[in-house]
Amino acid sequence: MAYFSTILPFVYYIIFVGLHITLMLGLILEWVREKRTLKNKPGELQIGGLPAVSVIIPAHNESRRINGLLKSLEAQDYPDAEYIFIDDRSQDESAEIISSFIKRNPHLSAKLISLKENPGPNYKQYALTKGIEIATGEFFLFTDADCILPPQWVRGMVARLNNKNTGLAIGPVLKQPGGKGFFHLYQCYEHGIRYVYLAGSNGLGASGGGFGNNLIVKRACLDAVGGYENIPPSPTEDAALISKIRSCSKYKIRAALGKDVHVITLGENTWKTLINQTLRWNNGGLFSPDKVTRINYNFLMITIGMGMSW
Numbered sequence: 476m477a478y479f480s481t482i483l484p485f486v487y488y489i490i491f492v493g494l495h496i497t498l499m500l501g502l503i504l505e506w507v508r509e510k511r512t513l514k515n516k517p518g519e520l521q522i523g524g525l526p527a528v529s530v531i532i533p534a535h536n537e538s539r540r541i542n543g544l545l546k547s548l549e550a551q552d553y554p555d556a557e558y559i560f561i562d563d564r565s566q567d568e569s570a571e572i573i574s575s576f577i578k579r580n581p582h583l584s585a586k587l588i589s590l591k592e593n594p595g596p597n598y599k600q601y602a603l604t605k606g607i608e609i610a611t612g613e614f615f616l617f618t619d620a621d622c623i624l625p626p627q628w629v630r631g632m633v634a635r636l637n638n639k640n641t642g643l644a645i646g647p648v649l650k651q652p653g654g655k656g657f658f659h660l661y662q663c664y665e666h667g668i669r670y671v672y673l674a675g676s677n678g679l680g681a682s683g684g685g686f687g688n689n690l691i692v693k694r695a696c697l698d699a700v701g702g703y704e705n706i707p708p709s710p711t712e713d714a715a716l717i718s719k720i721r722s723c724s725k726y727k728i729r730a731a732l733g734k735d736v737h738v739i740t741l742g743e744n745t746w747k748t749l750i751n752q753t754l755r756w757n758n759g760g761l762f763s764p765d766k767v768t769r770i771n772y773n774f775l776m777i778t779i780g781m782g783m784s785w
Contacts (some may be wrong), residue, residue, distance in 0.1 A: 477599045483774065486771070487644065487736075489627055489774050493600070493771045497675075497679070498671075498672060498675035498679075499602045499675065500675075500678070500679070501674075501675035501676060501677070501678030501679035502671065502674055502675040502678055502680070503766070504663060504668030504676055504678040504679070505541055505674050505675070505729070505732065506678075506732055507709035507732050508729060509635070509729070509730075509731065509732050509733070510676070512634070512635060512638060512641075512729070513634055513637070513708070514634075514763075516776075518577045522579045523525070525553070525554065525555050525633070526555070526612070526613040526614055526633065527555045527556075527557070527611060527613050528553065528556045528557070528612045528613070528614045528615075528616050528629055528633060529556075529557050529559055529607075529608060529610035529612030529614070529615050529616065530548075530557065530558045530559065530607075530612060530616045530617075530618065530629065531554055531559045531561070531606040531615055531616070531617050532544070532558065532559065532560050532561070532617075532618055532619065532620055533560075533561045533563055533599050533602040533603060533619065533620070534560060534561065534563065534565060534569045534573065534608075534620035535561055535562075535564065535565055535566060535569070535598070535599075536561040536565045536566060536567045536570055537565070537567075537569050537620035537621060537639060538565070538567040538568040539567075540620060540621040540741055541569060541573070541621070541757065542623070543570070543621075543622075543623040544618070544619075544620055544622050544623060545573075545620065546575075546623075547584040547596075547622075547623050547624040547626075547628075548583075548624070548739040549580060549583075549623070550626045551626060551627075551628065552626055552629075552630060553628050553629035553630045553633070554677070555584070555613060556612075556616075556629050557584040557610070557612060557680070558583060558584065558585040558589065559585075559586050559588065559609065559610055559664045560585070560586070560587045561587075561588045561590060561602040561603070561605055561606045562587060562589045562590065562592055562635040563590050563598060563599075563602045564591065564592070567675070568638045569620070570587065570589055570718060573587050579673045580778045581681075584643060586608065586609065586700060588605055588606065590602060591603065593636030596709075597708050597709060597710065597712055598706050599687075599712060600632055600708060600709070600712040602713075602734075602761065603703065603712065604703055604704055605726055607697075607702075607703045608751070609624060612694070613693065613694050613695075614633060614691055614692070614693055614694065615634065615691065615694065615697070616629060616632055616633075616690075616691045617688065617689075617691070617713075618688045618689060618738065619687075619740065620738065621690035621741045622688050622689075622738050622740050623651070623738070623740075624676065624738055624739075625735055625736065625737060625738075626730060627670065627735040627736075628735070628736055630735075631646075631733065631736040631738050632644060632646055632689075632691040633691065633730065634708070635691065635736070635737070636691060636693060636729075638727075639724065640727050641726065641729050642692060642693050642695070642699070642719065642720055642724065642727065642728070642732070643690070643692040643693070643696055643716075643720050643725025643728045643729075644690070644691050644692075644728070644729045644731055645673065645674075645685030645686065645689065645690050645713075645717070645724065645728070645729075645730050645731065646676070646685075646686070646689035646690065646691075646730075646731040646736040646737075646738060647667075647670045647674075647686075647731065647732065647736065647737050647738065648666065648670065648688055648689045648737075648738045648739075648740055648741070649663065649666060649667055649670075649738070649739055650663045650667075650735055650739075650740055650741070650742040651739050651740065651741055651742060651781075652664045652742065653689070653741065653742045653743075653744065654731070658746065658749075658772070659742060662742040662743065662749065663742070667711055670686065670724065672683055673686075673730065674730035674732065677728060677729070677730040678730065681684075682717050682718075682721045682728040683714060683717065684711065684714040685713050685714070685716060685717055685730070686713065686738075687711075687713030688714055688738060689731075689736065689738040690716075692716070693726070696720055696724060696726045699720075699724040700719050700720055700723045700724050701726070701728065703716070705719075706719055707719075710755045710757070740774055745773075748755060752783045
């Protein structure tokens with residue numbers, strides 16, 4: 476018994492360190508690919524010129540949180556972007572705030588869709604489908620109404636697709652502290668660590684997830700898998716999209732790492748909403764019909780769990 480009590484912790488640590496070394500290797504590989512991709516001037520593709528980009532933004536009762544996003548959209552330095560807002564059955568003033576934004580920025584190409592009904596089962600996924608239906612861009616760039624974007628965000632995310640073989644790129648999303656104390660700091664830490672794991676897995680060729688509020692995909696890439704409407708309904712529509720493209724197309728997936736594309740989102744206000752959000756993400760990954768996505772999320776959960784019990 477003494478032998479096992481000595482050897483088991485040693486084996487435990489070896490496995491833990493080995494998992495993180497493997498993950499770090501993937502992160503380094505992704506960093507090298509990003510540096511290679513960004514050799515050209517940001518936003519200018521090898522295929523020539525600045526492509527038209529449709530930024531698609533669903534909103535559901537976001538009147539209290541949308542002003543930061545609207546200000547950051549006004550500061551974008553990308554000339555060929557259209558902004559498509561989907562007001563998804565909001566009961567507050569979201570639609571009025573968006574309409575006012577569009578009126579005071581006539582130089583921007585912006586549209587508002589108002590949904591009166593949404594059959595689900597993933598309401599956000601249905602809203603995104605409606606936005607894509609009217610989008611005119613060559614690239615589709617997704618974010619949420621509670622996000623704050625750096626000025627070079629559109630240009631930077633376009634630059635990550637600076638290769639004809641790359642069809643989709645995920646970007647980092649960091650949480651803004653909503654106050655002091657462990658609860659708010661924990662959210663910031665956990666969200667950042669989660670992206671590091673996702674980017675490392677992506678670097679190893681096991682793309683299984685990303686943040687849907689910082690994700691860009693080529694129209695041609697979506698067409699290759701039958702369009703967005705062909706993505707199976709999932710609690711994590713971003714992971715479903717990524718797994719579909721990885722498994723059913725020739726296109727590569729990349730993870731962005733630079734500060735120029737760091738998106739800031741607001742944290743949850745209570746443990747209940749945070750736990751519900753985490754369970755939704757984990758359920759979408761752990762029970763995905765795609766094998767690689769399941770492995771990716773299990774790897775993530777095992778690694779985090781081992782770290783917490785260290």
